[in-house]
Amino acid sequence: MASPTATTPSAPPPPPPPPAACAARYDFLNSKPPPNYVARLGRGAAGFTTRSDIGPAMGRGRGKPPGDDGDGDGGGDEEEKGYDENQKFDEFEGNDAGLFSNAGHDDEDDDREADAVWEGIDRRMDSRRKDRREARLKQEIERYRASNPKITEQFADLKRKLVDLSAQEWESIPEIGDYSLRRNKKRRFESFVPVPDTLLEKARQEQGHVTALDPKSRAAAAGAETPWAQTPVTDLTAVGEGRGTVLSLKLDRLSDSVSGVTIVDPRGYLTNLKSMKITSDAEISDIKKARLLLKSVIQTNPKHPPGWIAAARLEEVAGKLQVAQQLIQRGCEECPTNEDVWLKACRLASPDEAKAVIARGVKEIPNSVKLWLQAAKLETSDLNKSRVLRKGLEHIPDSVRLWKSVVELANEEDARLLLHRAVECCPFHLELWLALARLETYDQAKKVLNKAKEKLPKEPAIWIMAAKLEEANGNTESVNEVIERSIKTLQGKGLGIDREAWLKEAEAAEHAGSVMTCQAIVKNTIGVGVDDEDRKRTWVADAEECKKRGSVETAPAIYAHVLSVFKFKKSIWLKAAQLEKRHGTEESLYILLSKATTYNRHAEVLWLMYAKEKWLAGDVPAAQTILQEAYAYLPNSEEIWLAAFKLEFENNEPERARILLSKARERGGTERVWMKSAIVERELGNVDEERKLLEEEEKINGLRKSRAVLTMARKKNPATPELWLAAVRAELRHRNKKEADALLAKALQECPTSGILWAAAIEMVPRPQRKAKSSDAIKRCDHDPHVIAAVAKLFWHDRKFDKARSWLNRAVTLAPDIGDFWALYYKFELQHGNADTHKDVVQRCVASEPKHGERWQAIAKAVENSHLSIEALLKKAVVALGQDENPNAVDP
Known part of the structure; x- marks a missing residue:
């Protein structure tokens, strides 16, 4: 079966033609892929190969085709291949001499072309991402520099401010010394060589320390009073140098210069040297x-x-006035447009030369106000x-x-003429307008202020000045119309x-004598920006603050406005009346109180x-x-009745006073009315009537009211023995x-020690129990004079x-100010003593001058006894104790 060819990626459909801008690019998308091309292999990706790429297997054994039995028939195939698959890997040449030694180099150009395309x-x-990358890098750099600024950046703002430093600030810069690396380097590499002994000996002699004088010299100095034995160890060389420097400075200060030649007064310079402060090293x-x-700076x-x-100032401090003058003169030449330099030169110059210096200064800087003022000075x-100043105004009219x-x-x-010209040159300066208005007549002043309003329409001071002018x-x-119109405008x-701010202007107007202007300002501005619920509190506080500052016209003006709003506030009327009483006139006080009683008919205090x-x-x-008139509105006011009684009684009208008190008692008067009635009868000498009134008073009020009053008093004042x-x-x-x-x-x-x-x-207590009760009392308060007097009366009985005599003496010794004890003691001596004891008690009582005691005060305060001596009062007190021989019937 034939081996299939290697699979290659199918070519994509042709894209649309690229634009003219991309003509230079490689048209690789429409090109035919190179032989043996593996996608993305040129960019570092790992390619892959399948079985279909390499064909069928070559045999079971390594390098043997199928059917090979090992007899060597396969050698022909090896010869066709041209290499031995079983040869070893060459360490130096790799497999170039082996498996791929015969491979062609046609594919290298294609690879380079592909790499160029990918590059x-x-x-x-990369160019597309460059802008974003650079922006991000720039942000990172800025962020780093913000968190880690350089030294120069940290002090850049301070260095820019150096141009504003004054001469005094420059002078105050401290000397930091030389800490540079160059100086340290020099120090580090300094070399030292041994010094000859002869040089050291010579230096020792020159820098010798003297602790004693030569005997010959000391003998020559016979008669001197200086204790030479106490002379301290001194470096004579340093002392000589220091004295020479100090003397040079002092001579320079006392010298004068004529044509460059220094001259010293031979008669007075030594005296002046003594009066000068010695400068330290x-x-x-x-x-x-x-x-x-x-x-270095200059x-x-x-x-x-x-x-x-700064340089001239230094020489001036050092006493070298001539050098300072020379320096500041050079400064004027180098910096002719700086007014501070010319002012310094003027100050350092002599009185005759100062005018010439300042004249050159104003010539160089004709617009300097400081120089013209100094020239006038x-x-x-x-x-x-005046001539100098007018000359300056020619150059600086504003x-x-x-x-x-x-x-x-x-x-x-x-x-006045000058101010007319001044306001023309400086039309926006308020003070000049006001000064001109003060110098003009009434009609002209009004015109001046109207012009000022046109130039300065938002200045309240002009309106206030107009109000003062009217006043x-x-x-x-x-006056009020001007202030009111000013607020609206x-x-x-x-x-x-x-x-x-307006209240401060009101106070200023008061101190300037414009009282009506002050009142008008207060009236029209006191309520600005104040809420209705805060008006009373805020206005009263304003008045009190003005009163503390001594503005005794502004405060009444504020109270007048407050009372126009709060007419029925009694407390405000009282404060205003007190202020008028202290700082106002009688007439203004009467007017104020009349208004107060008109609006507050039932305020008895007014x-x-x-x-x-x-x-x-x-x-x-x-x-x-x-x-x-007050009776009509307050018929049952006890205070009004008592005030009317006092008015009649103090003006020697006792009968009218009695009638008023009688009417007050009929209207249900309190204890005060009954007491005043008793006092009147007492003054008139009607003792029986006085006692009758007092008894009737107690009957009317009754024990119930007394108990209620005393109970309330004990609650509010606990542990008070007198109330019990x-x-x-x-x-x-x-x-x-x-x-x-x-x-x-x-x-x-509640009061165990009273x-x-x-x-x-x-x-x-009954008589048989008094001894036991006395023992308890002594245990609780053995040093109380009342207890001592009570025990003395028991011994007397x-x-x-x-x-009894001993305990009575002890009582008056403990409380010599209580006359009741002296009366009891004197009565005892009258019954059981002699003339000497009588006289002794009287003398001691007169020396003690007693002022307290229930019976003693009743006798001493009586009108008929107001001018009696202490001895006479003592005898009357004894009579008041009664002639009863039983002293226990008498209260202590």
Whole structure:
């Protein structure tokens, strides 16, 4: 059976003809494939071969066809093939000499052609991906450089800012020293050779340290007072060099130069040297380093003005004024258009030369405002200064600083003319317009301000100035209209109204004396940008802040606006009234209080304040009228009744005062009314009526109210013995002994160390139990004077007079300020002592000057006893204790 031929891929259908641009390409799709072509083998793919490609098997054995029995008949086939299949592989030639040695080389051209085709395809595909690959690579590089910037990139912005450095900043740059590799390399390879002994000996002698003087020299210096034995070790060579340098600097400072020749005053330079500060070696070294650095700066960049200024400044500090002048003169030559260099040269020059220097400066820089101002400053008379400034204005007519300076030197008429020219040259400068308006008459000032409004339509200061102008000329009604129109005009031009800024303008107007302008500004701007619910709080806070800053006209203006909105707020009326009372006039205060009582008819505090102010001003009828008007709106106000009583009583109208108090009691007056009534009767000397009123007072109120008041008082003031004692006594006055004992027991539980409660307990228990109760009291508070006095009375009752005297003495020693104890002690001595003990107690009481005690205060505060001595008060207190021999009947 014949061997089938190798299968090859069928040719594809012919494509459409390629475009002209692809004419140079290989038309391999329409070409016939080369012999033995395997698809994609040229691109490195592994080809494959099937049995149909190689034909039928050659036999069972290796290299033997079928039917071969090994007798050698197959040799003929081997000869036809031309090679031996059983030959070994040659190590050097491979199989070229064997199996494929006779293969033809016709297929190599086809292979090369196929490789060229595929290489062309690869280049084409690579060119299509090149743009994307390069863009991605560029992004990666930029990302890496952003995260790892170079040193030069890091400091690029700082290097660009070096051009803005001032001379002072250049001077402050520190010296970093030489740390270059070249210097380190030189140091690394420095070689040292041995120094001869003779040279070392000579150096030792020259640099010798002296610690003592030669005996001959010391003898020659006999009479000197310097302690030579204390001379420290000193390097004489270094001292000599340092002194020479310092002396050179000081001589340079004291020298003058005439035609290049240095001259020193032989008479005064030594005296001046003593008054100068000695420069240290470290300062000299720093000056040398700075001089070298600045020398390098001005040599490398002679057109850099800060370098020349710094160099001249250094020499000036070092005392070399002539060198500094020379340097700054060179700086002026190198940098003639820098005004700072000329200013420095002017400052370093002598007074006679300074004018010439500044003249050259303004000639080089005629548009420099600083130089013209400096030139004017050098002149001595105002006339010459004005001439210089006017000359400068010829070159710089739009300089506001020059116009201000020349106006300040002129009189009022000349200033007005100058300002007319100034506003023409500088029409957008507000201060010049305002200054001109101040110098003009009323009509001309209005015209000036109108022109200013045209040039500066969004400047509120012009409108405020117009309002001040109207106020100054008596047009008070126009002030508010001007401010109101200004707000509308500025808002119409799109300018927002800053409430805080306008309030500051109001304060400024107040301090300038324009009170009505201040009030108008507050009225028209206080409510801008404030919500309705925040108005009261915000406005009151604004008024308080103005009051703290001393703006005593702005704050009332704010309160006036607040009260126009919140007419029925009593608290705001009170704050406004207090402000008027402190900083306003009486008339303004009366007007304010009258309005307050009109809008707040039931605010008794406003009525009382109004009446009191009238009373303090001496207008008693007006105060009475105000209180009578208050009765109509507040008929049951106890405060109004008491105020009316006080007004009548203080003005020596006791009968009218009694009538008012009687009416107040009829209307259900409280304890205050009854107490005031009792005080009136006491002042009038009606003791029986006074006691009657006090008793009737207690009957009307009753024990129930007393209990309620005292209970509430104890809740709000716990652990207060006085309140417990008052409650116990109230029960006793109404003969409620059991309730009193129960209250006292609770009181001692809450206040176990209260002496007044234990003293009351001793008094309240039956007589057989008092000794035990006294023992308990002493254990709880053995140093309390009330307990000591109570125990003394027990000894007195038991006729133990020595112990009673001892305990009474102890009580007055512990509490010498309580007069009740002195009265009890004095009464005891009157009964059981002698004249000496009587006198001793009286003297001690007078020396102690007691002021407390229930009975003592009642006696001392009585009107009839207001001028009695302490001895007389003591005797009256003894009488008040009663003539009863039983001291236990007397309360402590």
